[in-house]
Amino acid sequence: MPKSAKVSSLINLIGVFALYFLFLAIFESGIFGAKTDYFKGIATTACYTIIMVTSLNLLVGIMGEFSLGHAGFMSVGAYASAVFTNAIANSGIPDFPMFLLALLVGGAAAALTGFLVGVPALKLRGDYLCIVTVAFAEIIRVCFTNFKITGGGRTMSGIAKLSDFYWVYWVTVVCVTLMFLLIRSRFGRTVRAIREDYIAAEASGVNVTFYKVATFTISAFFAGVAGAIYAHYMTAMIPTSFNFAYSAEFLTEVIIGGAGSMTGSIIGATFLSALPEAMRTFARYRMLAYSIVLVIVMIFRPGGIFGTWEFSLTRLLKKIFRVKGTAPGGKGADAAKAGKTGKGASV
Amino acid sequence: MTEKKAVSAEVPKETPVLKAVHLGISFGGLKAVDDFNMEIGRSELVGLIGPNGAGKTTVFNLLTGVYKPTEGAFYLNGKKMNGRKTYQVVEEGIARTFQNIRLFKKMTVLENVKVAMNKDMHYSPLASIFRTNSFWREEHDTDERAMELLDIVGLGDKKDAMAMNLPYGQQRKLEIARALGTNMRLLLLDEPAAGMNPVETDELLDIINNIRRTFGISVLLIEHDMSLVMRVCERIQVIDYGVTIAKGTPEEIAHNPRVIEAYLGKQAEKEVLNMKDASGHVIGEEGSAAAADAEPDKAEKPDETAGAGTPNR
Ligand SMILES: Nc1ncnc2c1ncn2[C@@H]1O[C@H](COP(=O)(O)OP(=O)(O)OP(=O)(O)O)[C@@H](O)[C@H]1O
Ligand SMILES: [Mg+2]
Numbered sequence: 001m002p003k004s005a006k007v008s009s010l011i012n013l014i015g016v017f018a019l020y021f022l023f024l025a026i027f028e029s030g031i032f033g034a035k036t037d038y039f040k041g042i043a044t045t046a047c048y049t050i051i052m053v054t055s056l057n058l059l060v061g062i063m064g065e066f067s068l069g070h071a072g073f074m075s076v077g078a079y080a081s082a083v084f085t086n087a088i089a090n091s092g093i094p095d096f097p098m099f100l101l102a103l104l105v106g107g108a109a110a111a112l113t114g115f116l117v118g119v120p121a122l123k124l125r126g127d128y129l130c131i132v133t134v135a136f137a138e139i140i141r142v143c144f145t146n147f148k149i150t151g152g153g154r155t156m157s158g159i160a161k162l163s164d165f166y167w168v169y170w171v172t173v174v175c176v177t178l179m180f181l182l183i184r185s186r187f188g189r190t191v192r193a194i195r196e197d198y199i200a201a202e203a204s205g206v207n208v209t210f211y212k213v214a215t216f217t218i219s220a221f222f223a224g225v226a227g228a229i230y231a232h233y234m235t236a237m238i239p240t241s242f243n244f245a246y247s248a249e250f251l252t253e254v255i256i257g258g259a260g261s262m263t264g265s266i267i268g269a270t271f272l273s274a275l276p277e278a279m280r281t282f283a284r285y286r287m288l289a290y291s292i293v294l295v296i297v298m299i300f301r302p303g304g305i306f307g308t309w310e311f312s313l314t315r316l317l318k319k320i321f322r323v324k325g326t327a328p329g330g331k332g333a334d335a336a337k338a339g340k341t342g343k344g345a346s347v
Numbered sequence: 348m349t350e351k352k353a354v355s356a357e358v359p360k361e362t363p364v365l366k367a368v369h370l371g372i373s374f375g376g377l378k379a380v381d382d383f384n385m386e387i388g389r390s391e392l393v394g395l396i397g398p399n400g401a402g403k404t405t406v407f408n409l410l411t412g413v414y415k416p417t418e419g420a421f422y423l424n425g426k427k428m429n430g431r432k433t434y435q436v437v438e439e440g441i442a443r444t445f446q447n448i449r450l451f452k453k454m455t456v457l458e459n460v461k462v463a464m465n466k467d468m469h470y471s472p473l474a475s476i477f478r479t480n481s482f483w484r485e486e487h488d489t490d491e492r493a494m495e496l497l498d499i500v501g502l503g504d505k506k507d508a509m510a511m512n513l514p515y516g517q518q519r520k521l522e523i524a525r526a527l528g529t530n531m532r533l534l535l536l537d538e539p540a541a542g543m544n545p546v547e548t549d550e551l552l553d554i555i556n557n558i559r560r561t562f563g564i565s566v567l568l569i570e571h572d573m574s575l576v577m578r579v580c581e582r583i584q585v586i587d588y589g590v591t592i593a594k595g596t597p598e599e600i601a602h603n604p605r606v607i608e609a610y611l612g613k614q615a616e617k618e619v620l621n622m623k624d625a626s627g628h629v630i631g632e633e634g635s636a637a638a639a640d641a642e643p644d645k646a647e648k649p650d651e652t653a654g655a656g657t658p659n660r
Contacts, residue, residue, distance in 0.1 A: 185475030
């Protein structure tokens with residue numbers, strides 16, 4: 001492992017812990033008083049939205065295909081994990097392992113669905129694929145509305161409240177880090193090549209179908225994990241929440257943040273999920289605000305606010321350090337390298 | 348590179364690297380390629396020429412599994428390749444460049460080559476998640492080998508440039524480097540000199556000779572720049588309307604009346620003269636430049652095909 005990579009992973013780890021302790025301090029000191037739980041809830045919402053948007057960014061930004069059915073995968077994860085935890089509710093498993101199991105079940109169920117949908121659907125590209133993803137999410141919704149086990153169209157309630165914010169925070173860190181590390185490996189490089197020119201990729205020895213299905217499956221897995229968090233945070237849900245508008249919302253957040261930029265996805269998801277919650281009175285204008293923001297972003301920054309730029313804590317620290325004067329030699333190459341391998345998990 | 352030589356050594360000397368037998372394809376009523384026969388030996392450089400729309404690119408598409416032949420078969424080192432997908436053909440050792448450049452535009456020059464090397468990389472997704480030693484070692488080794496290839500085509504100092512920002516001639520060279528990244532035995536070059544100036548064309552010629560020497564690979568070259576074809580090819584095959592009308596040494600081709608009629612009859616007379624010059628009688632510096640200039644329409648062809656969005660890749 002190159003030294004610069006070691007240093008930046010350490011820096012990122014410290015950054016993630018610092019953020020964690022910041023949240024801990026804010027919530028545990030009780031400065032919000034009675035509203036603490038409310039703000040914790042918003043933070044939890046932001047977390048699973050971050051997982052949703054970054055996982056969708058794998059498809060949109062890295063693989064270059066639009067999906068308008070990501071809420072479908074989320075609902076598969078949500079319902080699968082809820083059914084699972086309901087089934088083993090009295091087995092005496094402590095909450096934390098139970099929570100992790102629920103996430104795995106939700107992720108696995110969504111990944112399997114993603115694989116089954118992806119194999120036939122990924123023969124298509126562009127608009128056609130997009131339409132199939134819409135159709136998929138609708139089919140899932142109709143299924144869950146009619147299955148008895150998922151509540152048969154009524155609200156499925158009584159799901160164990162397992163999604164504690166502090167756990168969810170770390171799950172989000174792990175999920176985003178995993179996706180980031182995958183993107184910055186030969187896997188991500190290959191998938192980006194497919195986005196750029198699938199014919200040339202195939203002619204360079206890339207099994208295009210394999211990589212596309214794999215990306216689709218991985219993306220669905222993380223959507224399923226987010227769904228599991230959602231289910232065990234809400235404790236009650238109805239299939240119609242995972243509708244077209246919800247899918248469209250995720251896609252909007254990817255586009256606004258910048259397709260291909262994990263940083264953009266994280267910041268976009270945080271703001272767009274937390275703001276309307278925080279300003280309840282404006283909640284009804286949420287979709288209107290989205291559209292306006294989208295139009296403005298598309299006019300002035302067609303690549304999204306962050307384009308494909310990634311935030312790097314290491315780079316930032318170096319910059320601050322250098323501004324203060326005593327920068328060591330060879331800074332250009334060093335900083336570039338840090339930017340490339342750095343960042344890791346700076347949520 | 349050394350391991351490839353070892354593999355090739357196992358194959359008996361006589362087995363041609365490429366052998367195409369009665370290869371043919373029709374699109375509806377149109378026979379784009381008909382009864383195409385060809386043998387290419389180890390480290391041989393064969394030219395494939397013919398007027399516009401003769402079916403040259405279609406031959407490449409057949410040899411790389413993009414199109415499935417409706418007749419005939421082709422073999423790589425004696426192994427039948429019919430019915431294989433493109434990436435499988437590449438795994439067996441055929442790589443190509445494209446007439447209308449197809450680079451991974453928004454990726455760096457180095458990454459473009461590394462994508463082609465992916466098939467020979469082995470670290471698992473888990474290794475990339477945990478950033479194990481095998482991850483760093485393999486990435487580092489691949490970087491080094493990719494740099495070797497970039498140095499061969501003279502793009503070593505451009506490794507971090509975005510592929511789309513390279514000038515046209517360098518983009519064509521990057522396509523060659525990327526093809527080399529697949530570690531192939533047979534390299535198919537589709538009009539590599541199109542759009543290049545005479546200086547770049549000469550550099551290209553050096554590159555082609557260099558990679559043949561270094562890697563001992565065989566090359567099948569489609570080219571409209573006659574002086575280039577005449578200078579580098581050991582043998583030439585001429586097709587017209589999908590049918591082979593001549594095979595032979597550059598000298599023979601240059602004097603073949605059918606070729607002159609089908610291919611060169613349409614060109615300015617000057618072109619014919621240039622060809623004869625280039626084939627060995629009088630070679631002058633202006634000769635190659637004039638030949639390139641004589642075909643302005645050809646040089647622009649790649650963009651046309653790309654723009655028209657033909658399924659012809
Ligand atoms: N997918 C296809 N469907 C229908 N016709 C095709 C297809 N691909 C190629 N053709 C036809 O086959 C013929 C040969 O085309 P090809 O591109 O191989 O010519 P070429 O020799 O490469 O010409 P150029 O010098 O212009 O590149 C043309 O008439 C072309 O229109
Ligand atoms: Mg052609």
